[in-house]
Every structure is written in C-alpha cells, then in structure tokens.
Amino acid sequence: MRRMTVIRTGLSALLLLGAWAGVGTGPASAAPEPGSAAEPQLSPGLLAAMQRDLGLGAxxxxxxLAAEKTATAVEDKARRAAGPAYGGSWFxxxxxxxxxxxxxxxxxxxVRATGAGVTLVPHSARHLDSVKREIDGLKAPAGVSSWHVDPKASRVVVNVVASERRDNDVQEFLDRARAAGPIAVEETTGAPAPFAAGTVGGDPYYTGNVRCSIGFSVHGGFVTAGHCGGTGAAVRGWDGSHIGTFQGSSFPGNDxxxxxxxxxxWTVPVVLGWGTVPDQLVRGSAEAPIGASICRSGSTTHWHCGxxxxxxxxxxYSQxxxxxxxxxxxxAEPGDSxxxxxxxxxxxxxxxxxxxxxxxxxxTWHQPVNEILGRYGLRLHTA
Structure with a gap:
C-alpha cells in the first residue's frame, strides 16, 4: 500500500487536503457546460511548453488560450443559430x-451575432456525418489509416498510408467511399497503432506486463484507454501497490x-507536469474546437503540445x-496510452x-473525456 504521506504529484498540502475533502462526495453528474469553467491559471511552464511545441511567444x-476559451464558449451558440445550415466549425x-x-x-x-466568423460551404454537417457513417460500415484494409469529416473542405477526408496508395484493396475501398458521397484522399507516412507498452512503458500504472498512463481523476477512480486492460483486470500503481480494477473497458469500437x-x-484533480510545467489543475471538460491548442501528459514522453x-x-487500428x-x-509514444x-x-x-x-x-488520437463520463455515469474530479 502506498503511504499517504508520500505526495507523488508534488502538490502543496493545501491542494492535497482540498482534494481529499472532495473524494467520493456527491452522485454522478454531467460535465460542466462549455464556457462555465473558471479562467485558466497560466503558469510560466505551460506557456513555455506551448512556445516550444507551437512556436509561439509568451x-x-x-x-x-484566451481566444480559444472564447471560441469554445461560442461554439454551441453558433451551432444553434445556424440550425440545419450548420456545416461544422473550427478555431x-x-x-x-x-x-x-x-x-x-x-x-x-x-451566426455572426454570436461572435463567430462565417464561410459558405456546399454540404451540411448532417450530410457529411451521414456519409461518414456509411464509410464506417465498410471494411477498411490496413493501408487506410483513418477518416473524418473536414468542415473546412466540406468533405470526408480519407487518410491513406502513402506506400499503400496503389494497393488494390485500398483502391476498392476508396471507390466505395466515393460512392457514399463527397470525399478527399490524403496521404500519411505511418499507420496508426495503440500506444500500449509491453514490459516498458499522467502517472504510470501497470496491468500485467503493460504500462499505460492515468487520464483524469473521477470520483471513485480514473479514466484511461480501453486497450490497456479488460474489465476486471487488476491495476498496480507506480510503486507496485494495488490501486483497483478495471470497472469498465471497451476496445475496439471505442478506446x-x-x-x-x-x-x-486517492484521486486529485491534477495532470502531472513532469517538471516541464507545474502540475496542472483540472477545472472542467469544455471541449476545445478544431484548430485549438492542446497539450498531453504521459508516463513515457511527459509534456507535449500541438x-x-x-x-x-x-x-x-489493426485490432x-x-x-x-x-x-x-x-x-506520443508507447506507454503514453x-x-x-x-x-x-x-x-x-x-x-x-x-x-x-x-x-x-x-x-496522436484521443477519446473525448465527456463521452467516457457519459458512458459510465462518472463525475470528473475538478478543482
């Protein structure tokens, strides 16, 4: 068992006591409404990470970050104002x-009255989503890495591994995708794979001989990737002591x-900064728009932004x-999962x-946290 006097995350005593006071209290509830969170506390370390990875000045x-927060708050209002004419949005x-x-x-x-800019496109988000759902029903060969709706292009973008572009199975898939609706084909240099780790590589945890990383604290536990362990699997912490078990897990289909x-x-509303930035408080889960900056913490490569x-x-994925x-x-790299x-x-x-x-x-891809909270009826642990 981990001694409670060991403060792994490097939190101050004040923050730690505040976190304990909130553990296990209250029923499960929905995540905060977008735009309702408190202003982010901008640490010099976080700004330095953004400067390093995004090429920005302080x-x-x-x-x-301030502009992205405003855009996040505007997005739902703008979608409602657009109605059936909504074709997607981005920062x-x-x-x-x-x-x-x-x-x-x-x-x-x-839409402009909500504070957003406007551009005209030929296809609505509803139509493009229906095209993507039809493509989801196709069996994709290994040379097709992913596909998504691109609101800027007003197309469904299909990503193909460049070395497999002329493969017969890839060509057949693309022909069937084109029959579903407007698509664009883009090439990528690598095929996606889950970032699980074998006997090598948030905070690390271990399931069998696999090392993964903690996502976010929720009341009663934490959320993470499904490919790291199946329901019922035992979990060990960074010090080898028993943490708990997987109460729910889904992969593939979801992750x-x-x-x-x-x-x-115990759980705390914190994301580790690994010395690159100070540990970051979590205050909500308002979803950032396409184009916004975003950072990641993991037990292998620590802090990176994009x-x-x-x-x-x-x-x-191959699975x-x-x-x-x-x-x-x-x-990201194996162990960051x-x-x-x-x-x-x-x-x-x-x-x-x-x-x-x-x-x-x-x-790198991530599974949105609000989907996980809603699926399992969990409540995010926030500061």
Missing amino acids: EQAAAR DVKTARLTVALTDAGKADA YAWVSVGSGW NVLAKNETVN GAVHQMTKTSVC GGSFISGDQAQGVTSGGWGNCSGGGQ
Whole structure:
C-alpha cells in the first residue's frame, strides 16, 4: 500500500487536503457546460511548453488560450443559430476566433451575432456525418489509416498510408467511399497503432506486463484507454501497490475505460507536469474546437503540445476500427496510452494511439473525456 504521506504529484498540502475533502462526495453528474469553467491559471511552464511545441511567444501563447476559451464558449451558440445550415466549425488561428461553415447565407447574420466568423460551404454537417457513417460500415484494409469529416473542405477526408496508395484493396475501398458521397484522399507516412507498452512503458500504472498512463481523476477512480486492460483486470500503481480494477473497458469500437481507486490511493484533480510545467489543475471538460491548442501528459514522453486537427474521426487500428476520436498534432509514444489531453485547464480526452514519435514528430488520437463520463455515469474530479 502506498503511504499517504508520500505526495507523488508534488502538490502543496493545501491542494492535497482540498482534494481529499472532495473524494467520493456527491452522485454522478454531467460535465460542466462549455464556457462555465473558471479562467485558466497560466503558469510560466505551460506557456513555455506551448512556445516550444507551437512556436509561439509568451504573450502569443497567453492570447491564444484566451481566444480559444472564447471560441469554445461560442461554439454551441453558433451551432444553434445556424440550425440545419450548420456545416461544422473550427478555431481560426489567423483571426483568433471561431469560424462556422454554413450552407445557407441567410443564416450568416444570426451566426455572426454570436461572435463567430462565417464561410459558405456546399454540404451540411448532417450530410457529411451521414456519409461518414456509411464509410464506417465498410471494411477498411490496413493501408487506410483513418477518416473524418473536414468542415473546412466540406468533405470526408480519407487518410491513406502513402506506400499503400496503389494497393488494390485500398483502391476498392476508396471507390466505395466515393460512392457514399463527397470525399478527399490524403496521404500519411505511418499507420496508426495503440500506444500500449509491453514490459516498458499522467502517472504510470501497470496491468500485467503493460504500462499505460492515468487520464483524469473521477470520483471513485480514473479514466484511461480501453486497450490497456479488460474489465476486471487488476491495476498496480507506480510503486507496485494495488490501486483497483478495471470497472469498465471497451476496445475496439471505442478506446476508453475506467479504473476504481482504493487500497490507500486517492484521486486529485491534477495532470502531472513532469517538471516541464507545474502540475496542472483540472477545472472542467469544455471541449476545445478544431484548430485549438492542446497539450498531453504521459508516463513515457511527459509534456507535449500541438493543435486539434479533426474530430469524430474513425481510426483503423489493426485490432479494429475505433470511432469518435479526436486527431491532434501532438506526439506520443508507447506507454503514453490512456494519458491526459488538456486544453488550458479543461480536460479533453485520454490518449489512444497514433503514428510517429516525439523525436521525428507524428500524430496522436484521443477519446473525448465527456463521452467516457457519459458512458459510465462518472463525475470528473475538478478543482
């Protein structure tokens, strides 16, 4: 059992006591409404990480986080104002505000009144989502890595491994995808794989001989990736002591799970900074828009930042397709699986997999945290 005097996360006594006071209290409830969270506390370390990974100055990083927070709050209002003409939305770095795609120019003034910019597109989000669902029903060969709705292009983008582009099975899949509706084909240099680790590689935990990373604390446990362990599997902590067991797990199809916490362990609303940045408080789970900055913590590569590239992407792992994933430009490596994706002080999701590494770059997907909370009726532990 881990001694309660050991403060693994490096929190102050004040924060630790505050966390204990909230453990196990209250029934399960929904995540906070977007835009309702307190202002993020911008530590110098977090701004430094954004400068390193996004090429920003300190003032630019702070201004971008503030603009992204506003865009997150505007997104739901703009979607409602657009109605059936809604074609998707994203954070535009150049204008520093949310841009909303519309199929009907008559809705432009109502959307602009919410604070968003407007652009016209040929296809609605509803239509593109239906095209993607039809493609989801196809059996994808290994040379097809993923597909998602791209609101900017007003197409479903199908990502193909460049070396497999001329493969007959890939060509057949693309022909069937084109028959479903408007698509665009893009090439990628690597095939996605879950970031599980064997006898090698948040905070690490172990299931059998696999090391993964804790995602976010919830009341009664923590959420993580489903491919790290099946329901009922025992979990050990960084010190080898028993934490709890997987209470629910889903992979493939989804890639999420939650683990109970007991045996002297406790939960805190914190994401580890690993000395790169101070440990980050979690204050909510308002979902950042496409184009927003996002950072990741994991037990192998620690802190890295990037941008949200796509949402609701279907990722074609060798074990089977996983749906409703968010794609980012953040790097990750084996052992980072299950770890935290966070934007400002808002929880975003748990690390699933990707391609590349943190030396040469790559892309990583996460399963959105609000989906996990809703699936298992959990309540995020917030500061």
